[in-house]
Each structure stands twice: as structure tokens, then as C-alpha cells.
Amino acid sequence: MKIRRIAAFLLAGILLACCCAGCSDTAKKEETPTTITVWHVYGGQTDSPLNDLIDAFNQTVGKEQRINVQVTSVSNTNTIHELVLAAANGEPGASELPDLFISYPKTVMALPDDSILVDYRDYFSQEELSAFLPAFLEEGTVNDRLVVLPVAKSTEIMFINQTIFDRFSQATGVTIEDLDTWEGLYRAAEIYADWTDDQTPDIPGDAKSMFVHDYYFNYFQVGAQSLGEDFFRGDELAFGPAFQTAWEPLARAALQGGVWLKGGYATESIRTGDSIVSVASSASILYYSDVVTYPDNTSEDITIISRPCPVFENGEKLVMQRGAGFCTVRSTPERERAAVTFLKWLTEPEHNVEFVTRTGYMPVTQAAFETELPKAIEGLESAKYASLYQAYLNTQQNYKFYVPPQLESYLSLETTLEDHVRAQLALGRRDYLEAGETALEQISADRLQSFREIMER
Secondary structure, three states: HHHHHHHHHHHHHHHHHHHEEEEEEEEHHHHHOOEEEEEOOOOOOOHHHHHHHHHHHOHHHHHHOOOOEEEEOOOHHHHHHHHHHHHOOOOOOOOOOOOEEEEHHHHHHHHOHHEOOOOHOOOOHHHOOOOEEEHHHHOEEEEEEEOOOOEEEEEEEEEHHHHHHHHHHHHHOOOOHHHEEHHHHHHHHHHHHHHHHHHHOOOOOOOOEEEEEOHHHHHHHHHHHHHOOOOOEEEEOOOHHHHHHHHHHHHHHHOOOOOOOOOHHHHHHEEEEEHOEEEEEEEHHHHOOOOOOOOOEEEEEEEEEEEOOEOOOOOOOEEEEEEOOOEEOOHHHHHHHHHHHHHHOOOHHHHHHHHOOOOOOOOOEEEEEHHHHHHHHHHOHHHHHHHHHHHHHHHHOOOOOOOOOOOOOOHHHHHHHHHHHHHHHHHHHHHHEEEEEEEEHHHHHHHHHHHHHHHOO
């Protein structure tokens, strides 16, 4: 009997210990956060606005819901594109895909199987999605699945060296408002070329360029679409009347020296005073200097202001929208929900505006534009950034955002056009200096014909 009592006591103790261990394991499991990994492009590993916001999420909502967002790579979109494809294709030595990575649709289209990505419509209600600007969601939709969620967007903005432009305006009567249309901008560029050339009468043909464009491919495709004409015909370009409308004023100004045709980004020719007006990605505001340094090594403080992108006089107010978004990799329901919880938090108006105003981008929801962005502009210390965000507001209120098509040939067409538009116009400029004003129209037509032949090969 004594032995039985001892055995029963020991058995009860063992059962109690097992129960306690089970309770302890359950408690530990509940306390352990769901960790999701992120690859992004916003800043550096140690100095990143997005990393700061991730820390804020982890300490608030993440802590409450046991979610930990961990940044494992901060790079650039090209590098992340290559890393994602290497991982998805199972290449030797490739890293494992993170839970979240920044991507353009081109990366998704290059994946061997895009079903490895979450369709955000499975996690966002229709009401939640309706808060986003429709064009931003449209760009992130690949094969009828919303796989790239916008968190920050850029567009094309006109940047102006107001300091030099004001001197030009006072001398010629050209106003900043004249630059609101492409036709007006190119007429101003012709006048600027004459004005600068006249300042050195002993050196003929040394006109300065007023204007520089970073993306002629966007100029032509958005311009054609705004004039009611398709820019693409299948996987090729459609050279219709709208293309001619876009070409002629550009070529006229370029041949007379009013358009910068050398390589590099617009920020460089603005920095050296070789041009004073540009159209470029709004995100390039980071690289616009407040000082012009001239060839003789003298310098001048300048004021950079921003305005919405010009439009054609008879065209719709249409503008390119750019910027990557987040893809979520399929994993477990817990990790997918955790990733989406973070993305919903990041795209809430207050958090989204805090993020984009530190990186030079646009917010992605209507409420962010209408309620949070105007308040944020009032608090910006930099006049240059305040001007940019006011231009963003004007753009969002008055323009439609253009969504480029998802074509396999898109990148090759873009590269070829960018290279050859500048080259043909530069050849035309040389011909114009030799032949003079009377040959301008013929040179423009010849260069357009040469350009079309190259693009149609």
C-alpha cells in the first residue's frame, strides 16, 4: 500500500510538471513575436527614414500585436531586382526571399512564378483599397493580381532656377506661367538661346540652353496619350500625328540651342548653369543644389522652385507616375498577416506623409493628400521642399496620372529612344549652325525621318 501511495504521488508530480511545462511553452509561444524581414531602398542601413518608421511601428502596434519588422537589406531597386530573381530562380548562393521587398512591376513580370506573391486583394477590403489613388494601384496590378502595393510615389516635376530665370524674365518679358505648356516652354527656350547668345556678340553661336529633360521617352508617350493618340502599336511605337506635334516644338528649340542635349541627369546642367529649367523625376529634388558653380569656378546662390509638369495646349493634363511598391512573399498566414498589418500602418495618412516628406515622394492615398500633406507643408523648414510639395498638391488636384503599359519591349524601346533622340537633335543642331535659320524646318524633318528609321529597324 505504501508503495502504491508513493507511486501515485510521483505520477501526480510528473503530470503536474508536464502541465506546467506545457503552460510555459504556450506562454513563450504567445510572447514570441512574428518576425518579418524587409528589403528596401529608402536611405542607408544606418540612416533611413523608413527604418525610423519601422522602429516606431515595432515599439507600438508591433509590440501590441507581437510583430517585429526586421530590415535585412537596404540597397537600390536594380540590386534588389537581381537578388529577387536569383532567389526565385534558386540560383546557387542566392539569399532566401524576405517577407517584403521593394519592387517595380518589371521584377514581378520577370519572376518564374508570380504566384509566390500575395494578392493584396485577399487582405485589403474594397473600402480600404478605395482610399488609394486608382492609378497607383493600377500600376501594381500584374496578371489581374494586385501584387505591388504603393507606399510612396514620384511623378515628373518642372524645376526652375528662379534666380537666373527672374533676370531673363525681366530682360525679355517671358514669365514663369509661359512655361505651363510645352509650346510656351519651347518658345521661351528659343528666346533664352537668343538672349544668351546676344550677351557675347563677339562669339557667335554660343547660345545657352534654357531647358533640359531627363526622360524623352516619357515626354513622347505621355504627350501622345494626352493628345488622344496611342504611343504604342503592339510592341512597337506608333508614329502618329501626336508624335509630330510633340517633336516639332522640341526640335525647333533644340536646333536653335535652347535645349540641353548632352548626357547625364538634369541636376548636373542646372548645377553648372548650363540650363535653368528642367523636367525630371520629383524624387531627384535630393540632388538639386542651391548653388550654381560656373566654368570659371565662380559660384552663385540660387533658389530652386517646383511647378507641375507642362502640358500641350490642346492636350489633357496627364503626367507620368513613378515609384516602386512593396511585394509580400507567400509564407504562413501569420507572417503574411503581419506583413500586411505593417503595410496598412505605413499607408495610414499620418504615417505615410511623415515618410514621404522625408524622402521627397508623394503619399499614396486621397486622405493623405487632402488632410495631412497641407499641414506637413506648413511645417517644412526648407522652402525648396515646400515648393515641391505644393507642386505635388497642384498636380494631384489638376492632373490625371498616366500608367505605362506592361510590355516586354518597354525597356528596350525606352533605352533606344533616349539614346537616339538626343543624338539626332544634336546632329540637327550642328547642321543648323552650318546652314542657318532658313534650313531649320528641313533639318527638323530630316532628323525626325532618321530617328523613325532607327526606331523602326
